[in-house]
Amino acid sequence: MKTSFIRLATVCAVSFSAVAFAAGPTPEPVALQLKWFHQFQFAGYYAALEQGYYAAEGLQVEIRERDPKQDFVDQVVSGQAEYGVGDSGLIAHYAAGKPVVALAAIFQHDALALFSKQSSGILSPYEMAGKRIMFDLAGDNNAQVRALLAEANLDESRFQKVAQSFSNDDLIRNKVDVMAGYVTDQPSCCGRKASNST
Known part of the structure; x- marks a missing residue:
């Protein structure tokens, strides 16, 4: 009886490990802070989320719309979000000593x-x-x-x-x-x- 229990426990542990390994590592949660409310301007981010591009890179992305009571750049700088969508105003933040980095220029003209x-x-x-x-x-x-x-x-x-x-x-x-x-x-x-x- 004791041997059967150990065999059963071993089979369950191996099976659970195989399932966990097949599922891959836990996705990294990441917040993307928008500079405005949800709208067409951010369609590329929504499409990438819905089509699984972030998940394929091991990211669990939450896209957050603008909170009018907060500065969206400060939300990233303070750690409330890992990434943000900004504009040319980032230059003023950078000049003021805030630790911001521009990763890419998505739009060539500001809306x-x-x-x-x-x-x-x-x-x-x-x-x-x-x-x-x-x-x-x-x-x-x-x-x-x-x-x-x-x-x-x-x-x-x-x-x-x-x-x-x-x-x-x-x-x-x-x-x-x-x-x-x-x-x-x-x-x-x-x-x-x-x-x-x-």
Whole structure:
């Protein structure tokens, strides 16, 4: 009886080891912090996840959308995420001494743009003097907006800064004159909301 139990235990242990070995090593959990909300801009990351490319490399990837209350670069620097999607604003973070490294340039053109209502008469940054401009004020994530405004000779004394609320309603309801957003989704979102509110 005792010999049968030992044989059974040995067979189970060998079988379990074979199954564990066949399954391979445990995937490494990795968080990818996005700089914006889930949308088409990040389709390549979603496709790689769904098609198993990360898993094939031994990674268990969690793709996290932007938390408006946090600086997405600081989330990576602090260790809340291992990797992040950034933009040219990373240069300001690097210059400030933050330990960031650019691994690849995925997009050649930034999707960030400034939007205004057609009825406002604002066609370029040169018409934004004295206007309420809503953009991301967290950290240095607004380098593109600041550079655009500086090119139009608009320092912070010549317009009203409004913290990004991430709500299209602020532009539609005239709470702001200009709003930063992405060309990949903002025009269609604003168009739908505007037509639904009339």
